[in-house]
Amino acid sequence: MKISTLIVTVIASLSILSLISMAMAVDLNPEDPLPSWNEGSTKAAILNFVANTTNQSHPDYVEPEERIATFDNDGTLWCEYPDYVQSLFMFDRVRDMAPDHPEWNDTEPFRSIISGERRASANFSINESLQIYVATSTNMTSEEYMDLAKEWLNTSRHPRFDLPYTGCVYKPMLELLSYLQSQGFKVYIVTGGDEDFVRTFSDEVYGIPAEQVIGSAFRLQFVENNSSVALVKLPQILVMDDGQEKAKEIVQNIGKRPILAYGNSNGDIPMLQFTTSDGRHGLGLLNHHDDPVREYAYDKGSAIGRLDSGLVLAGEWGWQIVSMKEDWKEIF
Amino acid sequence: MKISTLIVTVIASLSILSLISMAMAVDLNPEDPLPSWNEGSTKAAILNFVANTTNQSHPDYVEPEERIATFDNDGTLWCEYPDYVQSLFMFDRVRDMAPDHPEWNDTEPFRSIISGERRASANFSINESLQIYVATSTNMTSEEYMDLAKEWLNTSRHPRFDLPYTGCVYKPMLELLSYLQSQGFKVYIVTGGDEDFVRTFSDEVYGIPAEQVIGSAFRLQFVENNSSVALVKLPQILVMDDGQEKAKEIVQNIGKRPILAYGNSNGDIPMLQFTTSDGRHGLGLLNHHDDPVREYAYDKGSAIGRLDSGLVLAGEWGWQIVSMKEDWKEIF
Numbered sequence: 001m002k003i004s005t006l007i008v009t010v011i012a013s014l015s016i017l018s019l020i021s022m023a024m025a026v027d028l029n030p031e032d033p034l035p036s037w038n039e040g041s042t043k044a045a046i047l048n049f050v051a052n053t054t055n056q057s058h059p060d061y062v063e064p065e066e067r068i069a070t071f072d073n074d075g076t077l078w079c080e081y082p083d084y085v086q087s088l089f090m091f092d093r094v095r096d097m098a099p100d101h102p103e104w105n106d107t108e109p110f111r112s113i114i115s116g117e118r119r120a121s122a123n124f125s126i127n128e129s130l131q132i133y134v135a136t137s138t139n140m141t142s143e144e145y146m147d148l149a150k151e152w153l154n155t156s157r158h159p160r161f162d163l164p165y166t167g168c169v170y171k172p173m174l175e176l177l178s179y180l181q182s183q184g185f186k187v188y189i190v191t192g193g194d195e196d197f198v199r200t201f202s203d204e205v206y207g208i209p210a211e212q213v214i215g216s217a218f219r220l221q222f223v224e225n226n227s228s229v230a231l232v233k234l235p236q237i238l239v240m241d242d243g244q245e246k247a248k249e250i251v252q253n254i255g256k257r258p259i260l261a262y263g264n265s266n267g268d269i270p271m272l273q274f275t276t277s278d279g280r281h282g283l284g285l286l287n288h289h290d291d292p293v294r295e296y297a298y299d300k301g302s303a304i305g306r307l308d309s310g311l312v313l314a315g316e317w318g319w320q321i322v323s324m325k326e327d328w329k330e331i332f
Numbered sequence: 333m334k335i336s337t338l339i340v341t342v343i344a345s346l347s348i349l350s351l352i353s354m355a356m357a358v359d360l361n362p363e364d365p366l367p368s369w370n371e372g373s374t375k376a377a378i379l380n381f382v383a384n385t386t387n388q389s390h391p392d393y394v395e396p397e398e399r400i401a402t403f404d405n406d407g408t409l410w411c412e413y414p415d416y417v418q419s420l421f422m423f424d425r426v427r428d429m430a431p432d433h434p435e436w437n438d439t440e441p442f443r444s445i446i447s448g449e450r451r452a453s454a455n456f457s458i459n460e461s462l463q464i465y466v467a468t469s470t471n472m473t474s475e476e477y478m479d480l481a482k483e484w485l486n487t488s489r490h491p492r493f494d495l496p497y498t499g500c501v502y503k504p505m506l507e508l509l510s511y512l513q514s515q516g517f518k519v520y521i522v523t524g525g526d527e528d529f530v531r532t533f534s535d536e537v538y539g540i541p542a543e544q545v546i547g548s549a550f551r552l553q554f555v556e557n558n559s560s561v562a563l564v565k566l567p568q569i570l571v572m573d574d575g576q577e578k579a580k581e582i583v584q585n586i587g588k589r590p591i592l593a594y595g596n597s598n599g600d601i602p603m604l605q606f607t608t609s610d611g612r613h614g615l616g617l618l619n620h621h622d623d624p625v626r627e628y629a630y631d632k633g634s635a636i637g638r639l640d641s642g643l644v645l646a647g648e649w650g651w652q653i654v655s656m657k658e659d660w661k662e663i664f
Contacts, residue, residue, distance in 0.1 A: 065541055142583055186543070199587045209397055210587035211518070217584055222576040222602055227649065228610040229602070231583050238584075244554040251474055251563050252549055252570075253585055255531045255542035270554055270561075278560040317559065 033179040035329075036172040042285075042327045045320050046176070049283045053259060054183050060281045064184040068256050070246075070271060071177070072263040073191035073198055073215075075305040076287055077206060079158065079168040081296040084304065086193045087121035087129075089152050093136035110135070122303035130237065133194070138218055138235040142196045145233065149200045161332065166205045170287075172328045176262075177206055185260070190250060191215040192242040192267055214249045216241045242267040247274040258282065264289070265305040269313060276317055284319035286310050291325035365511040367661075368504040374617075374659045377652050378508070381615045385591060386515050392613045396516040400588050402578075402603060403509070404595040405523035405530055405547075407637040408619055409538060411490065411500040413628040416636065418525045419453035419461075421484050425468035442467070454635035462569065465526070470550055470567040474528045477565065481532040493664065498537045502619075504660045509538055512592070520590075522582060523547040524574040524599055528565075546581045548573045574599040579606040590614065596621070597637040601645060608649055616651035618642050623657035 037043040052060040053067065074080035094104070094113045104110035109128040112118040121129060137145060158168050180187055189208055191198050195215030202208045218233040241249055247270045250258060261268070261275035264287035272284035289298050289305060300308040314321050324331065369375040384392040385399065406412035426436070426445045436442035441460040444450040453461060469477060490500050512519055521540055523530050527547030534540045550565040573581055579602045582590060593600070593607035596619035604616035621630050621637060631639040646653050656663065 065535065068543075142587065195584075195587065203397065211400075211585070213587065220580040220583055222579055222606075224605065226610070229579070229605045230609075231579060231606070247554055247561070247563060248552040251552055252527075253543070255474065255527065255545065273556065273561045274554075274563070277562075278558070 033182070034172065034175050036175055038327055038329055040327060042320050042322050045283070046285075049260070050180070050183050053281075062259055066256060066259065067180075067183070067185040068188065068254060068258040069180050069185045069260040069262070070188045070190045070250060070258045070275070071173075071261075072246075072265070072268045072271070073189050073193055075264040075289065076262055076268075077169055077173050077177075077189070078165065079161070079170075079295065080305055081289070081298065082159070082304075083120050083122075084193070085165045086197050088156065089149060089197070090132050090136045091119070092152060092156070093148070094132065097136065134218075134235045134237070137194060138233040141230050141232055145194075145196050146200045149197050153201060163332070166201050168332060169205055170324075170328070171330050171332055174206070177208070180260070181207065186212070188212045188214060188250075188254065188258075190241065190246050190271060192240070192246075195241075214241065214246075214253050215239075244270040246271040250274065261285070263287075263310075265307050266309045269310055272319055273313075273317065276319065284314075284317060285322055286314060286319055287322050287324060290323050291328075291331070293325075294331045295324060365514070366504065366507050368507055370659055370661055372659060374652050374654050377615070378617075381592070382512065382515050385613075394591055398588060398591065399512075399515070399517040400586060400590040401512050401517045401519045401592040401594070402522045402582060402590045402607070403505075403519065403593075404578075404597070404600045404603070405521050405525055407596040407621065408594055408600075409501055409505050409509075409521070410497065411493070411502075411627065412637055413621070413630065414491070414636075415452050415454075416525070417485075417497045418529050420488065421481060421529070422464050422468045423451070424484060424488070425480070426464065429468065466550075466567045466569065469526060470565045473562050473564055477526075477528050478532045481529050485533060495664070498533050500664060501537055502656075502660070503662050503664055506538070508594075509540070513539065517592070518544070520544045520546060520582075520586065522573065522578050522603060524572070524578075527573070546573065546578075546585050547571075576602040578603040582606065593617070595619075595642075597639050598641045601642055604651055605645075605649065608651065616646075616649060617654055618646060618651055619654050619656060622655055623660075623663070625657075626663045627656060 034043060034046065052058045053062040055061055071077060074084055078085070091113050094110055098104055098114050101110070104114060109118070109124055109132060118124065124132065153164065153166055157164055161168055177187055187208055189198055189202060189206070189212065191213070193215050195213050195217050198215055199210040199213045202210060202213050217238045219236040219238045220231045221234050223230050223232050239245060239249065246268065250271065258275045260283045261272045262285040263272060268286070275282040276284040286307065288307065289296050291297060298305060299311065300306065311321065366375060366378065384390045385394040387393055403409055406416055410417070423445050426442055430436055430446050433442070436446060441450070441456055441464060450456065456464065485496065485498055489496055493500055509519055519540055521530055521534060521538070521544065523545070525547050527545050527549050530547055531542040531545045534542060534545050548569070549571045551568040551570045552563045553566050555562050555564050571577060571581065578600065582603065590607045592615045593604045594617040595604060600618065607614040608616045618639065620639065621628050623629060630637060631643065643653065645651070
């Protein structure tokens, strides 16, 4: 090694040394990694779980490559009330596309979206919702779809909180995602929403890269035109990533069983069961929307984020019910 | 910070400092990252591509999160001749399972595997191969399948090289994988083989974690038994990950277009086309098995790793044909 190279190396190493010292000081003298969570049994359960699974001398220790955590998106990481964000995007797409589809003026479910008669996803049957999903989200590439979604997200605001939807993400959840990542967890989103829709903002908003988003998707067609290749979303649903499908997609996409799973509705139950199955020490968590003042209160009878079975099964399976009212100091 | 903590911090930092100095010394005075590659246009093309895409002041610079590289497995990363490793595993599975399947003694394709009349996958039709795949690889969980595959890989050896199959991986390719990873690339395997089969050894052998392996797969069934949950591989093929399916799976699993794709047979063409499509600066590479002395020579007429179209399209699309004879100093 040349002397000049040696000097550069030593100087660079010394700067890195001071950074490392600071990092280690934090680690040896930890501050609260979850400042927006109130003290209590839920927060303690999370901190204990992470402490044990990352402590090599603890019986529950888990090697870093097996520290997989999976999170639902709607109602778990961001607000899903009074309607799913993606549904609102799709309704706006129908109105934008209407001039090119005169036949929609007398075809349901499009007619009543255009006329404004039905304004919420709860007003549509499952089949109608799928029709709207297909009509607004296919016959284009993922890139084209994501451009539309990005533009819409940049210009739309939540009706009550007057924030962009990407501002309606839960602060305690952002802290948890970042805490888990700092402790060697690989964090995935497993959403019932379109995976390209969530990939539009997952990295920027949650710090979760597109390839760690698993969600609903369409069949694709390989289209070659001269020396240009594109994959086009066909109007055929390939995966509706809800319920048991979430567990299946986790196996197919990750090939490992999560040790932590976090949801907020009945559709997340199989993912939590898979994670906390007998003989494992997995942690299951469910957000309970019980704060009508700062957010919303809904669970058993709601068309959105219904949690009746989840509340019953949580006891049997040992899942943590996170009270957004009691456990969270702040919401957004 | 307590004094004892400070001492621990300083000692730990100093050890890390010396490691960093070593690492930086290499970085400031770079050694050849591909020592098993002979100098020439192929090696230069790889080194230039990586230098440009990682150089912020170069027009071809690519942000780290977009540095996706996809590699085929059989014939690209490890030896696929005289037969696919997974096929040999399946033939052995048929013989192991035969006592529980007396009906196989007079049912093809099983009969001729048990009798030893047909010994290579080239002797079976595509439908027969799928039948063998389904019969040997389903009605169990991924974990159970991977245990079987692991045990088999630990006890089987390549007939010519007398090495375990996981020893028949190409040294120049291991160097390339590790070089790309050191330059911020996220490397995926996109294989026509069963994804659980490749996940069995990908981390240990290639340094590629299970969740970065995309391959063929079966439909799964969610099975709940008391408080135990398992996902069982059903005898229904969900994905045969070859040809255009490789490009589709990349979009669905990663959600980003690769900037480097590397294969060795016609089945890899769509993945390379997708990567090097018009207007992009992607790099496409194909191993050409042209070294009968150190490995094998096969391409146009072969039932395994057929490359006739690939050799033709490489010129049109600007792909690098890697001559294993000329470009590689060592094979294994």
